[in-house]
Amino acid sequence: MKEYNFFLGCIAPNRYPGIEASAVKTSRKFDIELRDFKGASCCPAPGAFGSMDVNAWLALGARNICLSEKEGKDIALICNGCYKSLFEANHRLKSDPVMREKVNSILANIDYEFQGSVEVRHLIDILYNDVGPEKVKESVEVPLTGVNVAIHYGCHLLKPKFDRTFGSSERPRFFDELVEALGATSIDYKEKMMCCGAGGGVRSYKMDLALDIANEKLYNMTQANADVIVDVCPFCHLQLDRGQVEIKEKFGDVYDLPVLHYNQLLGLAQGMNPDELGLDAHEISVEPLLAKIL
Amino acid sequence: MASEGMRDPKHYQLGKTQFDPDLIKEVIALGGKNAQMCYQCGTCTASCPMGQRSGLRVRTVMRKANLGMRDVLDDPDLWLCTTCYTCSDRCPRRIMATDAIIALRNIATREKKVPMSMIKIMGAISKTGHGVPNNEANMKNRVKVGLPENPPTTHTYPEYIKDINKILEVTGLLKIREEMEAESQ
Numbered sequence: 001m002k003e004y005n006f007f008l009g010c011i012a013p014n015r016y017p018g019i020e021a022s023a024v025k026t027s028r029k030f031d032i033e034l035r036d037f038k039g040a041s042c043c044p045a046p047g048a049f050g051s052m053d054v055n056a057w058l059a060l061g062a063r064n065i066c067l068s069e070k071e072g073k074d075i076a077l078i079c080n081g082c083y084k085s086l087f088e089a090n091h092r093l094k095s096d097p098v099m100r101e102k103v104n105s106i107l108a109n110i111d112y113e114f115q116g117s118v119e120v121r122h123l124i125d126i127l128y129n130d131v132g133p134e135k136v137k138e139s140v141e142v143p144l145t146g147v148n149v150a151i152h153y154g155c156h157l158l159k160p161k162f163d164r165t166f167g168s169s170e171r172p173r174f175f176d177e178l179v180e181a182l183g184a185t186s187i188d189y190k191e192k193m194m195c196c197g198a199g200g201g202v203r204s205y206k207m208d209l210a211l212d213i214a215n216e217k218l219y220n221m222t223q224a225n226a227d228v229i230v231d232v233c234p235f236c237h238l239q240l241d242r243g244q245v246e247i248k249e250k251f252g253d254v255y256d257l258p259v260l261h262y263n264q265l266l267g268l269a270q271g272m273n274p275d276e277l278g279l280d281a282h283e284i285s286v287e288p289l290l291a292k293i294l
Numbered sequence: 295m296a297s298e299g300m301r302d303p304k305h306y307q308l309g310k311t312q313f314d315p316d317l318i319k320e321v322i323a324l325g326g327k328n329a330q331m332c333y334q335c336g337t338c339t340a341s342c343p344m345g346q347r348s349g350l351r352v353r354t355v356m357r358k359a360n361l362g363m364r365d366v367l368d369d370p371d372l373w374l375c376t377t378c379y380t381c382s383d384r385c386p387r388r389i390m391a392t393d394a395i396i397a398l399r400n401i402a403t404r405e406k407k408v409p410m411s412m413i414k415i416m417g418a419i420s421k422t423g424h425g426v427p428n429n430e431a432n433m434k435n436r437v438k439v440g441l442p443e444n445p446p447t448t449h450t451y452p453e454y455i456k457d458i459n460k461i462l463e464v465t466g467l468l469k470i471r472e473e474m475e476a477e478s479q
C-alpha cells in the first residue's frame with residue numbers, strides 16, 4: 001500500500017466534500033491510502049496570492065510542503081490550483097538555489113526549512129502513471145457505456161508546459177484514456193483546452209467576464225452532445241457547476257449539464273452510491289446522467 | 295485607462311520620467327523570465343481567451359513593461375488575466391508572459407493598486423487558513439458523505455494559523471492589507 005498526505009485545499013473540503021470523499025474511497029481500490037494531512041492550509045490560491053506577492057505565495061506553499069516533509073510523506077492532491085501552488089513551489093525550490101534561500105529566509109521566521117525531500121503529485125497523474133488505465137478499467141463494476149463526457153483538463157494541470165511533465169498542452173490524451181477506461185466516450189468539442197474563466201482572481205474581480213468564458217465552453221460542450229462535464233479541479237468544477245446557475249441569472253442561458261470530478265465519475269463506475277459521492281450537493285442536478293447509467 | 299495615456303501629449307513632454315528602464319528589470323526579478331526578449335509578434339494576444347471579450351492585450355502589456363511605462367500598473371485590465379498560460383505556452387520566444395503579468399501585479403500591489411477582491415481573500419486566509427472557509431451547509435454535506443464536519447486542516451488545528459500570519463507579516467502583505475482596509479472604510 002502506498003500512503004500519501006492528502007492535501008485538500010479549500011474548495012473540495014469546504015464546498016464539494018463529495019470530491020474529497022470520492023478521492024479517498026476510489027483510491028482504496030488501488031491500494032492507495034490518502035491520509036489526513038494535519039495543519040495544512042489553503043495552498044494558497046495561486047491567482048490571488050501569486051498576484052499579490054510571488055515570494056509570499058511560494059513561502060506559504062512551502063509551509064504546507066514542509067509539514068509533509070516532517071512526516072516523510074509524499075503529497076497527493078485533487079485540484080489544479082493546489083497543483084500549481086505546491087508542485088511549482090516544490091519544483092522551483094528544488095531546482096533554484098537562490099529562490100530556495102530567499103524562501104527559506106522567510107520560513108526561518110517560523111522555524112521551518114524547505115528540504116526538498118518529498119514529491120507533489122496530482123491524483124490524476126498517480127492514476128495514469130502509477131495505477132494505469134488498464135487497472136482502472138479492471139476496477140469498473142458499472143461500465144459507463146454510451147455516456148458522452150466533455151473533459152475539462154483545466155489550465156494549471158498542464159501549463160506552463162515547460163514546468164510540467166505531461167507533454168502537450170494543446171492535445172493531451174491521458175485524461176481521455178482514463179475516462180474511456182470507464183467505458184464512457186470522451187467527445188471532442190470546440191476549444192476543448194480553453195480555460196474555465198475562474199482563475200487569476202478574475203472570478204472574484206469581474207465575475208461577468210469570468211462567466212462569459214465559462215458560457216462559451218458550456219455552449220461548445222452542449223453543441224457536441226455532452227451528457228456530463230468531467231474535471232480534475234474543484235475550482236473549475238465550481239465555476240462550471242455553480243456558474244451555470246449564475247449564467248442563467250445573468251445572461252439567461254440554460255444548459256443543465258451535470259458536472260463531476262473524475263473521482264466522482266470513477267466512483268460511479270466502481271459501483272458506489274451517488275449519495276456517498278456527494279452528487280446531491282451539486283448545483284446542477286446529476287439525475288439525467290444517473291438515469292442513463294443506473 | 296492605459297491606452298488614453300498613450301494619446302496624451304503630456305506623456306511625451308515628460309520624457310524620461312515616464313519611461314522607467316528599471317520596470318522591466320523588476321518584472322524579470324519577480325519571475326517574468328525572458329520578458330525583455332519580446333519581439334511583439336502578438337501570438338499571445340491572439341491566444342488570449344480574456345482578450346477576446348475585454349480590453350486585456352498581452353502584447354501591449356509586454357510592450358509597456360519593456361518601455362518602462364509605469365501607467366500599465368494603473369490599468370484595471372491587468373487584473374483580468376485568468377493565468378491560463380496559453381500565451382506563455384505559445385510564445386515563440388518562450389517568454390512567460392503570464393508570469394510577467396503576475397510580476398506587474400506584484401509591483402502594483404506594493405503601490406496599493408491591488409483590487410480589494412484580492413485583499414479579501416488574504417483576509418480569509420489570515421483568519422482561517424483557508425481562502426474559501428467552511429460553512430454550516432457544507433458541514434452537513436461533509437457528514438452525509440462520511441467526513442467529519444471540519445477537514446483536518448487549519449479548520450481543525452487553528453494553532454497553525456499564526457505561522458501563516460507571520461509569513462504575511464514578514465513579506466509586507468499584512469501591512470498592505472491593513473492600510474488598504476483602513477483606507478476603504
Ligand code: SF4
Pocket residue numbers: 331332333334335336337338339352353356381384385386387388389391
Ligand atoms: S507571443 Fe511572446 S514574443 Fe510574441 S508578443 Fe507575446 S510575449 Fe512577445
Ligand code: SF4
Pocket residue numbers: 338341342343344345352374375376377378379380381382391392395
Ligand atoms: S494567461 Fe492571461 S494573458 Fe495569457 S492567454 Fe491566459 S488570460 Fe490571456
